[in-house]
Amino acid sequence: MSSTRGNVISQEHYPTPINLVKALIDRLIVKRSDLFLEPCKADGNIYNLIDLPEAQKSWAELSFGVDYLKTEFPKQDIIITNPPFSLTCEFFRKSLSELQPDGTLAYLQRVNFLGSQIRLPFWQEIGFPNKFPVIIPRPSFVYGSTDSTEYAWFIYDFGHRFLTIPKGVSSLTWNKVPLTT
Numbered sequence: 001m002s003s004t005r006g007n008v009i010s011q012e013h014y015p016t017p018i019n020l021v022k023a024l025i026d027r028l029i030v031k032r033s034d035l036f037l038e039p040c041k042a043d044g045n046i047y048n049l050i051d052l053p054e055a056q057k058s059w060a061e062l063s064f065g066v067d068y069l070k071t072e073f074p075k076q077d078i079i080i081t082n083p084p085f086s087l088t089c090e091f092f093r094k095s096l097s098e099l100q101p102d103g104t105l106a107y108l109q110r111v112n113f114l115g116s117q118i119r120l121p122f123w124q125e126i127g128f129p130n131k132f133p134v135i136i137p138r139p140s141f142v143y144g145s146t147d148s149t150e151y152a153w154f155i156y157d158f159g160h161r162f163l164t165i166p167k168g169v170s171s172l173t174w175n176k177v178p179l180t181t
Contacts (some may be wrong), residue, residue, distance in 0.1 A: 016045045016082040016108055017139050023174035024080070024106060024153055025049045029161045034077035037098065039068040039091060046080050068094065075100045077159065082108040089122050096126060096156070104161040111150040131155035131165050133172035140176070 030036075030051060038047040041059035050057060058076070060068035069090055077100050083091040088109060099105050111134060113119070134152045153172065155162060165172070 015043050017174075017176070018045050018049070019176065020108075020135065020139050020174050021046050021049055023172055027162050027164045027172075028078070028104075029163065030078065035074065036078045036080075037073055037076040037095075039079065039081045039095060040083055042082075046082070050078070050080075073098050075103075077103050078105075078161065079103070080106045085110070085113075088113065089119065092122075092126060099156070100159070102159040103156075104159040105156040106162075107154045108151060109154050111152050113154075129154040129156050130167050131157050131162060131170070132168065133165050133170045136171050136173050137176055 025046075032052075034052060034056065036050045036052055036057045038050075038057070038059045041047050041061040041064070047057065047059050058073055060066040060071055060073075062068075069087070076098050079095045079099055081091070081095075088107070092107065095105055095107075114123070114128075132152050132154065134150060138149070139151055155165065157165070
């Protein structure tokens with residue numbers, strides 16, 4: 001995802017920086033019995049960092065022939081993704097319907113996703129996330145430059161898996177220097 005106007009990359013493929021994912025995952029409590037879903041696996045930058053056996057992890061990725069919005073998944077304990085901006089409302093609704101009552105959901109999204117009159121009925125329907133860490137510094141998704149908008153993790157933490165992320169608006173700092181392999 002990136003702040004773009006009319007210049008959207010095919011299938012809205014904006015890979016989440018691995019260090020940004022790591023900064024979030026390092027604060028996540030994963031129980032050995034948890035089921036995890038990554039609705040937009042893309043390059044696996046989120047999926048690959050979740051420390052669970054493959055049998056407990058599920059994914060969807062349109063470029064691999066698995067359309068999240070058309071695929072049913074069992075109830076999940078943890079769902080984390082960077083959804084396509086144009087389909088975020090649909091993804092949120094589906095993910096919340098697939099989340100266990102004590103589950104945890106985290107979506108990477110532009111902060112300004114909150115402020116649209118068009119989405120007002122959507123927010124009234126699903127409610128605002130109970131945790132909202134704004135990402136500092138801004139991420140770079142493509143072309144190596146910093147994006148022109150602020151981002152946050154929109155977190156519904158019913159399962160209390162992000163104990164070190166406070167309720168309400170907070171910040172999440174991360175190291176933009178790429179990890180070396």
